[in-house]
Amino acid sequence: MLDHFPFYLILIVIIVLLIMLANKIKVAYPVLLVLAGLTISFIPGVPVLKIDPELIFIIFLPPLLYEAAWANSWKELWYWRRIIGSFAFVVVFLTAISVALVANAFIPGFSLALGFLLGGIVSPPDAVSASAILRFVKVPKRMSSILEGESLLNDASSLIIFRFAMIAVATGQFVWYQAAMSFSWMVIGGVGIGLIVGFIFMKAHKWLPTDVNMDIILSLVTPYAMYIAAEELHSSGVLAVVGGGLLLSNHRHRFLSGSSRLRGENVWQSLVFLLNGLVFLLIGLDLPEIVSGLKEEGTNFYEATGYGLLITLVLIIGRMIAAYGAVVVTKIASYFITVADKNPGLRGPFILGWTGMRGVVSLAAALSIPATLANGASFPQRNLILYITFVVILVTLVLQGLTLPVVIRKIHIPQYNDHLSEEETELLIREELAKDSLGYLTENHQEELENNLVLKHLASHWEIQLQSEERTNMPESVKTIYKTILERHRHLLLEKNKNMQRIDEEIIRKYLHHIDLEEEKINLD
Incomplete structure (x- = not known):
């Protein structure tokens, strides 16, 4: 050998x-x-x-x-x-x-x-x-x-x-x-x-x-x-x-x-x-x-x-x-x-x-x-x-x-109607995540949202922030809130995948992967 x-x-x-x-x-x-x-x-x-x-x-x-x-x-x-x-x-x-x-x-x-x-x-x-x-x-x-x-x-x-x-x-x-x-x-x-x-x-x-x-x-x-x-x-x-x-x-x-x-x-x-x-x-x-x-x-x-x-x-x-x-x-x-x-x-x-x-x-x-x-x-x-x-x-x-x-x-295989298109699925997911994130911040952290520039930035640019490579340094209190929101995102995506047959699970997994990357970035900050 x-x-x-x-x-x-x-x-x-x-x-x-x-x-x-x-x-x-x-x-x-x-x-x-x-x-x-x-x-x-x-x-x-x-x-x-x-x-x-x-x-x-x-x-x-x-x-x-x-x-x-x-x-x-x-x-x-x-x-x-x-x-x-x-x-x-x-x-x-x-x-x-x-x-x-x-x-x-x-x-x-x-x-x-x-x-x-x-x-x-x-x-x-x-x-x-x-x-x-x-x-x-x-x-x-x-x-x-x-x-x-x-x-x-x-x-x-x-x-x-x-x-x-x-x-x-x-x-x-x-x-x-x-x-x-x-x-x-x-x-x-x-x-x-x-x-x-x-x-x-x-x-x-x-x-x-x-x-x-x-x-x-x-x-x-x-x-x-x-x-x-x-x-x-x-x-x-x-x-x-x-x-x-x-x-x-x-x-x-x-x-x-x-x-x-x-x-x-x-x-x-x-x-x-x-x-x-x-x-x-x-x-x-x-x-x-x-x-x-x-x-x-x-x-x-x-x-x-x-x-x-x-x-x-x-x-x-x-x-x-x-x-x-x-x-x-x-x-x-x-x-x-x-x-x-x-x-x-x-x-x-x-x-x-x-x-x-x-x-x-x-x-x-x-x-x-x-x-x-x-x-x-x-x-x-x-x-x-x-x-x-x-x-x-x-x-x-x-x-x-x-x-x-x-x-x-x-x-020329016909395009079946089993799944939403990738564009429709991604739009639906981003809207749901943004809506859930803003709702959670408004309902549970209204005071921090009004006084903290980082949370304001996250709230106003949520969709972009999920895929962004740049980030303003976060205080530990904001990190805790952000991790909670990411966990809510994860739960929402898993529920969406479970309850909507026409959503392609590969796209769901791509967004779950993004969430894992976000958590990794926060932990390394």
């Missing part, structure tokens, strides 16, 4: 440079990283990066899932729960079935159990790739909310399929009622354990005399504690991290100080940036080892590539059918129940169907397949599964990743 340490440092520098290039040329950085890893892997003398398969999930998944849950909006997740749930569970299951049947029919030596194993690996689309692409194009909020929500849950459903398929391959049998009971425990137990561990950490942040550094360290430990606790109890570690992460995200303003939120956000952004970069580069770097494994098994390289392209085609077609199938189901369901949108149109589902890039979870699952079974025999078709997974990731990332921005621009 230490012998290759300079190489690892070089890889980190390469990741940073490639992401800078991706931002410059407006290409999703996972595409460039995978291609770069592929190119580097052919350089003579390049060390082979090997990670213990048992550590793949523990190293990468908990922090990436936790950060995704932290950034997600529970309000949006609940509002679009039907479409998100159908894509995250029903579509993933149907995709795994499709892959299993095609693999069993067209790939020699592939049993249905191995087909389900492959289906569980390649069925979940990658959220990182989609979000990286959507940064460069403007899409309706509903689409980004659905994609983000789906990405939180589809990893769990696919890995549950993966786990049951592994058992079937290893034992040669599948008892449906035992699987049903295990599935129920994995889902219910996973979410429950995540909520319990999250609640414990939330109280630890609140009751223990922590400072900013301790809060950040606790936040880094939290996802690993959730994941390991759930896995030790044979439930879903992924669902534990997602459930606990959503709980803590939704209550972040109750147990973390503004300073902890601000500085923790910077730490987490850097950590996730590095992990995502490493894992996508690792995808490309791993090709030579996978190809050498194919040769050992005696599998023809070109035939294996054909199998990979076939499975990729199944995934693309299956997701497109699912996207338009959801339109039909939603239309029928609207006659019996209240749905979010009775007329979703045909353009939006096409974009939703085309955002099927595979990535981090598929790679981690494939690499976690053990080399041997419990009886010492080689795991059947392991290297072919790895290679097919590599082809699926590479083709979907390059094909769909590079064409998605063009498709979005050409297709």
Whole structure:
């Protein structure tokens, strides 16, 4: 490990440079990283990066899932729960079935159990790739909310399929009622354990005399504690991290100080940036080892590539059918129940169907397949599964990743009326904050307002002051009043987000971030 340490440092520098290039040329950085890893892997003398398969999930998944849950909006997740749930569970299951049947029919030596194993690996689309692409194009909020929500849950459903398929391959049998009971425990137990561990950490942040550094360290430990606790109890570690992460995200303003939120956000952004970069580069770097494994098994390289392209085609077609199938189901369901949108149109589902890039979870699952079974025999078709997974990731990332921005621009997605525009939302928020601030000052601090120039300045220029970098020095008494007003602002914004579905939570979080910055400035004065 230490012998290759300079190489690892070089890889980190390469990741940073490639992401800078991706931002410059407006290409999703996972595409460039995978291609770069592929190119580097052919350089003579390049060390082979090997990670213990048992550590793949523990190293990468908990922090990436936790950060995704932290950034997600529970309000949006609940509002679009039907479409998100159908894509995250029903579509993933149907995709795994499709892959299993095609693999069993067209790939020699592939049993249905191995087909389900492959289906569980390649069925979940990658959220990182989609979000990286959507940064460069403007899409309706509903689409980004659905994609983000789906990405939180589809990893769990696919890995549950993966786990049951592994058992079937290893034992040669599948008892449906035992699987049903295990599935129920994995889902219910996973979410429950995540909520319990999250609640414990939330109280630890609140009751223990922590400072900013301790809060950040606790936040880094939290996802690993959730994941390991759930896995030790044979439930879903992924669902534990997602459930606990959503709980803590939704209550972040109750147990973390503004300073902890601000500085923790910077730490987490850097950590996730590095992990995502490493894992996508690792995808490309791993090709030579996978190809050498194919040769050992005696599998023809070109035939294996054909199998990979076939499975990729199944995934693309299956997701497109699912996207338009959801339109039909939603239309029928609207006659019996209240749905979010009775007329979703045909353009939006096409974009939703085309955002099927595979990535981090598929790679981690494939690499976690053990080399041997419990009886010492080689795991059947392991290297072919790895290679097919590599082809699926590479083709979907390059094909769909590079064409998605063009498709979005050409297709002219209609502007849905789910949310107020950003301008309307910001105007509403600023008016409400200014009104509440002035009302509070007039009602509770009329004398100070008349005699203190700083409070007069705040009252007359409230909207500008929230974003201003300059400030007149404040006496301690004014600081106390101002902090009280900022806390009222925070409470007002949280209530507004809770009670108004059409307000975009991202804008609410932007203003909450401004309030945290204001408090930090006051504390430093």
